[in-house]
Amino acid sequence: MEKKMAKQKPTKKEIETVVSGIINHLRFIEEKVNAIDNLFGLYLKWKEDQEEFNKFVELTFKETTEPIVENEPGESK
Numbered sequence: 677m678e679k680k681m682a683k684q685k686p687t688k689k690e691i692e693t694v695v696s697g698i699i700n701h702l703r704f705i706e707e708k709v710n711a712i713d714n715l716f717g718l719y720l721k722w723k724e725d726q727e728e729f730n731k732f733v734e735l736t737f738k739e740t741t742e743p744i745v746e747n748e749p750g751e752s753k
Contacts, residue, residue, distance in 0.1 A: 686694075720726045 720729055
């Protein structure tokens with residue numbers, strides 16, 4: 677039987693490489709989100725729906741941020 681080798685800890689260089697890769701991916705995602713945000717803003721201007729959309733967001737935000745009242749055990753909703 678062969679001895680199982682103990683798993684070695686990653687080196688500092690390996691950790692730096694992984695963290696650098698994560699940072700690059702996050703930057704890429706951030707650029708994409710900003711592009712989508714800008715494109716959506718342009719679409720709203722083009723459709724002249726900014727005010728209507730803002731009202732929709734306001735109402736939706738109010739509905740989703742209302743405090744949730746949880747019932748005591750044994751109470752029905």
